[in-house]
Amino acid sequence: QVQLVxxxxxxxxxxxxxxxxxxxxxxxxxxxxxxxxxxxxxKGLEWVALKSYDxxxxxxxxxxxxxxxxxxxxxxxxxxxQMNSLRAEDAAVYYCARSSGWSGTDPFDVWGQxxxxxxxx
Amino acid sequence: xxxxxxxxxxxxxxxxxxxxxxxxxxxxxLYTSNNQNYLAWYxxxxxxxxxxxxxxxxxRESGVPDRFxxxxxxxxxxxxxxxxxxxxxxxxxxxxxxxxPYTFGQGTKLEIK
Numbered sequence: 389q390v391q392l393v394x395x396x397x398x399x400x401x402x403x404x405x406x407x408x409x410x411x412x413x414x415x416x417x418x419x420x421x422x423x424x425x426x427x428x429x430x431k432g433l434e435w436v437a438l439k440s441y442d443x444x445x446x447x448x449x450x451x452x453x454x455x456x457x458x459x460x461x462x463x464x465x466x467x468x469x470q471m472n473s474l475r476a477e478d479a480a481v482y483y484c485a486r487s488s489g490w491s492g493t494d495p496f497d498v499w500g501q502x503x504x505x506x507x508x509x
Numbered sequence: 510x511x512x513x514x515x516x517x518x519x520x521x522x523x524x525x526x527x528x529x530x531x532x533x534x535x536x537x538x539l540y541t542s543n544n545q546n547y548l549a550w551y552x553x554x555x556x557x558x559x560x561x562x563x564x565x566x567x568x569r570e571s572g573v574p575d576r577f578x579x580x581x582x583x584x585x586x587x588x589x590x591x592x593x594x595x596x597x598x599x600x601x602x603x604x605x606x607x608x609x610p611y612t613f614g615q616g617t618k619l620e621i622k
Contacts, residue, residue, distance in 0.1 A: 395599075405588040423611070433551075433559065433602055447609040453527055494608050495549040495564035503557055 390414040390498050392484050401413055405430030410467040410500055412485030416464040418442070421487035422457060424469045424498060426480035426505075436482070439467065441490040452478075471505070479507045511535055511605050515614035521622040528590040530617045532603035537583045540607065547607035549583055550588045553616075554599045562601075563588065595621065 396408040408423070424436040435459040438447045446458050452480050456471040467484050485496040512535040516570040524530040535549055538547045546566035551559035561570045563579035574590045598621060605617055 427511060432616045433553075433604075435609075435611040440613070449610045451548075451615065458575065460582060487606075488564070492611065493547060495561055495606055496551075497561050497564075499558035499560070509533075 389484075390443060392486065392498055392500035394482065394484055394500045394503040397482065397505045399506045399508060401509050402475060402507055404473045404474055405470070406474065408469040408471065408482055408484075408503055408505075410469075412465045412467065412486070415486075415498075417460075418460060418462045421490060421492050421494070422460060422467045423485045423492070424460075424467075424479075425485050425486060425496070425499075427481045427483070427502075428480040430475075431480075434480075437469065438487070438492040440492070447492065474505075474507045476507050479505055480504075510610055511538065511608065511612050513603055513612050513614040514615050515601075515603055517617060518615065519618040520592045521620045522590075523622045525592050526597065526622075528593050528597070528619055530584040530588045530601050530603075530619070532581075532588070532614050533618050534541045534584045534586075535551055538607040544577065546582050546586070547605055548579075548586050549604045549606060550577075550579070551602045551604065551613075552597075552599045555604065557603060568597075586608055590619075593621070 439458045455473045459468045481502040483502045486498040488494040488497040533534045548566040550563040553559045600616045
C-alpha cells in the first residue's frame with residue numbers, strides 16, 4: 389500500500405544538526421512532488437519545504453530558509469530534510485507528505501506518521 | 510504570504526447535528542485559467558497525521574463519507590459535516606496550495622456537545 393515512513397528524529401542541542409528521512413513505498417516516487425510539514429506540540433500545521441518530482445526545484449518557509457535543505461534520492465525512493473543550526477522553535481513533529489501531483493500546487497494526499505524533533509540543551 | 514483564518518477556533522455540536530467550519534484566505538486562491546480553487550481541508554485526530562478530506566474546495570477525497578462537503582470560492586470557504594458522528598471529533602485545518610508558502614489555517618477543534 390501507499391506509505392511514507394519518517395525516521396531520524398530525536399533530541400538535539402541548539403545549534404546542532406539533524407537529518408530526517410522519509411521512505412516512500414507503494415507508488416511511483418518519481419512522479420510526485422514531496423513536502424515536509426511540521427507541527428509543534430499542541431499547535432497547528434506549518435509547511436516547511438517542497439521538492440519537485442524530479443528534484444529540480446525546491447521551496448522553503450522563511451522560518452527555515454538558509455538552515456534547512458530538502459533533497460530526494462529517487463533511486464532510493466527517499467526524501468530527506470537536513471536541518472542545521474537548530475533552534476528551540478524548530479521542535480516539532482515533522483511529517484513528510486506527498487503532493488497529489490508532480491508540482492507543489494496540489495493537495496497533500498498521503499502523510500507519514502511523523503518523527504519527533506526536540507531541541508534542548 | 511497568504512494568511513488562512515478559520516472560525517471558530519472550537520465548536521461543540523450534538524450528535525446528528527450539522528457542523529460548519531469557515532476558512533478565509535487573505536487573497537483569492539481561485540486560479541482563473543482553470544477556474545479551480547486551490548483550497549483543501551484536512552482532518553487530524555489525536556496522535557495521528559492529518560488526513561485529506563476535501564480538495565479543489567469541494568471535491569471529496571476517495572473514501573471520505575458524503576456527510577463531509579466543502580463549498581466556497583475566491584477567499585471564503587466552508588466545511589460542512591451534515592450529521593455529526595462520534596468519529597468526527599478531531600481538529601480540522603484548511604490549507605491553500607495556490608502558492609508557496611502553502612499555508613494552513615490555525616485549526617478548528619470539533620467536539621461533541
